[in-house]
Amino acid sequence: MSTASFEVRFETLRGHMLSFLAERAEAEPEQAKAITKVSRRIVEARLPEVRQEPLRLPGHRHLEAALAMAQDGPMAEFAQAFAAVEPDLRWIRTEHYREKLGDDYMANYCYTNILGYDGLIPDDRMIATFFIIGPGRHYPSHHHEAEEVYFPFGGDTLWGQDGEPPRSRPAGLAVHNTPWLLHEMITGETPLFTFCLWVSPGPIKLAQLAD
Numbered sequence: 239m240s241t242a243s244f245e246v247r248f249e250t251l252r253g254h255m256l257s258f259l260a261e262r263a264e265a266e267p268e269q270a271k272a273i274t275k276v277s278r279r280i281v282e283a284r285l286p287e288v289r290q291e292p293l294r295l296p297g298h299r300h301l302e303a304a305l306a307m308a309q310d311g312p313m314a315e316f317a318q319a320f321a322a323v324e325p326d327l328r329w330i331r332t333e334h335y336r337e338k339l340g341d342d343y344m345a346n347y348c349y350t351n352i353l354g355y356d357g358l359i360p361d362d363r364m365i366a367t368f369f370i371i372g373p374g375r376h377y378p379s380h381h382h383e384a385e386e387v388y389f390p391f392g393g394d395t396l397w398g399q400d401g402e403p404p405r406s407r408p409a410g411l412a413v414h415n416t417p418w419l420l421h422e423m424i425t426g427e428t429p430l431f432t433f434c435l436w437v438s439p440g441p442i443k444l445a446q447l448a449d
């Protein structure tokens with residue numbers, strides 16, 4: 239782990255998030271509005287005086303494989319900047335999933351909000367997060383009011399949208415979920431590891447599983 243201060247490590251990560259998003263906003267006009275909105279928030283975001291207590295969940299054990307996988311893709315340096323910051327972050331999960339998805343699923347996934355609820359920088363309308371699901375899992379069809387853009391770091395995850403057959407997606411390119419679009423993810427041999435943005439029209443409401 240880097241011995242630099244948290245602030246220095248965070249500024250490096252901030253720089254990577256912003257340069258990655260600027261390049262993607264240029265390349266992906268369909269998502270440019272959402273990307274630019276979150277980017278502007280990341281530019282002006284200030285670290286809190288008192289940071290949240292770091293927290294690791296069982297799903298965190300997949301991070302090492304996730305980071306190794308990212309090293310083969312176009313977001314390798316971005317992933318390294320995240321790796322230097324994450325020991326100080328709070329990993330969370332959407333607890334209301336436990337009832338339908340079970341303890342096993344809950345022990346194999348987690349995410350950490352840089353921006354958003356329970357996040358490093360609290361925000362009630364936008365999320366910038368790093369999300370992991372272990373191999374061999376199915377995150378079944380779900381949806382939410384917020385517009386969402388995933389940027390996978392790599393791996394063999396199958397991404398499904400709108401009931402279409404799930405398919406693999408290239409590292410670094412957007413998977414765009416418009417508001418309330420049903421989507422699902424199926425992991426294979428690698429973990430799912432993705433950077434993810436949410437832009438909500440009002441205070442964020444958590445994702446809901448399809449019935």
Ligand SMILES: [Fe+2]
Pocket residue numbers: 381382386415421445
């Ligand atoms: Fe989603």
